Amino acid sequence: MKLTNLLSISVLLLLASCSPKVVTNLIKTYPNPVPADSVRVFELGETVPNTAEAIGRVSVIDPGTATKCRYNEVVHLAQEAVGKAGGNGFAITWHEEPSFWRSSCHQISGLMLYLKDNVVDTLRANPVQYAIDMNFVVARDKKQPERRNPAPANTFEVSLGYGWISSKIYDANNVSLGSKSGLEWKLGYEHIWTSGWGVGMQYSGFKAELPGGDMVLSYLAPEVALRTKFDKWILKCGVGMGLFLYNEP
Numbered sequence: 001m002k003l004t005n006l007l008s009i010s011v012l013l014l015l016a017s018c019s020p021k022v023v024t025n026l027i028k029t030y031p032n033p034v035p036a037d038s039v040r041v042f043e044l045g046e047t048v049p050n051t052a053e054a055i056g057r058v059s060v061i062d063p064g065t066a067t068k069c070r071y072n073e074v075v076h077l078a079q080e081a082v083g084k085a086g087g088n089g090f091a092i093t094w095h096e097e098p099s100f101w102r103s104s105c106h107q108i109s110g111l112m113l114y115l116k117d118n119v120v121d122t123l124r125a126n127p128v129q130y131a132i133d134m135n136f137v138v139a140r141d142k143k144q145p146e147r148r149n150p151a152p153a154n155t156f157e158v159s160l161g162y163g164w165i166s167s168k169i170y171d172a173n174n175v176s177l178g179s180k181s182g183l184e185w186k187l188g189y190e191h192i193w194t195s196g197w198g199v200g201m202q203y204s205g206f207k208a209e210l211p212g213g214d215m216v217l218s219y220l221a222p223e224v225a226l227r228t229k230f231d232k233w234i235l236k237c238g239v240g241m242g243l244f245l246y247n248e249p
Contacts, residue, residue, distance in 0.1 A: 021063040022077050026056035030086025036079040042091040051116040052128045055087050059109035069105030082112045089113030093137045157188035182208030190225050198225045218245040
């Protein structure tokens with residue numbers, strides 16, 4: 001049995017990673033900046049003080065290739081934005097957790113607050129909390145309009161079928177064996193960011209029975225992928241270079 005290994009250098013484009021996008025919409029500012037760690041955070045469902053004043057909105061969203069976007073990290077980015085505007089409170093009004101099919105980042109949005117005190121009196125008027133409870137607050141600010149039904153972020157692919165080799169095959173005595181059919185298979189994985197670009201790994205193989213043994217072709221390679229989704233179709237393309245194995249009797 002003769003085994004021929006053809007190895008080429010794997011080339012994988014490195015996508016530039018970046019921090020989550022911070023989008024602010026200010027109504028007013030206060031002159032004295034506040035350290036981020038001094039900005040009080042009100043989680044979803046918590047009540048803000050009665051004297052809370054809304055000075056704007058801030059959203060922390062995934063621009064497509066964000067890293068460092070765990071929940072505490074995106075909250076800290078929002079606290080920094082609030083503190084720069086002179087605020088000392090941040091009320092979260094929207095939180096999207098990482099999803100297998102969408103962004104791998106935590107994304108949040110909420111009100112930038114200026115707090116005179118931390119007193120909560122349920123018997124007194126609380127206009128900011130009322131606006132939150134009545135959903136008068138815009139859920140989120142976006143860098144750009146969100147694409148409808150984005151393509152899945154993670155895709156696993158498995159296929160098995162029957163295939164043919166159109167080229168003529170010759171044995172060691174240079175006798176043509178004709179075109180050969182055989183079993184074909186493919187395994188693949190891709191991770192796509194919201195920008196449409198992503199990375200993945202592909203493995204495919206083909207096996208045909210020949211006199212004296214089996215012929216097996218195998219291919220394994222990383223790839224750079226680009227994918228976009230239409231109403232009924234997903235268009236995908238990818239480029240990769242890797243390892244090719246050829247085994248014949």
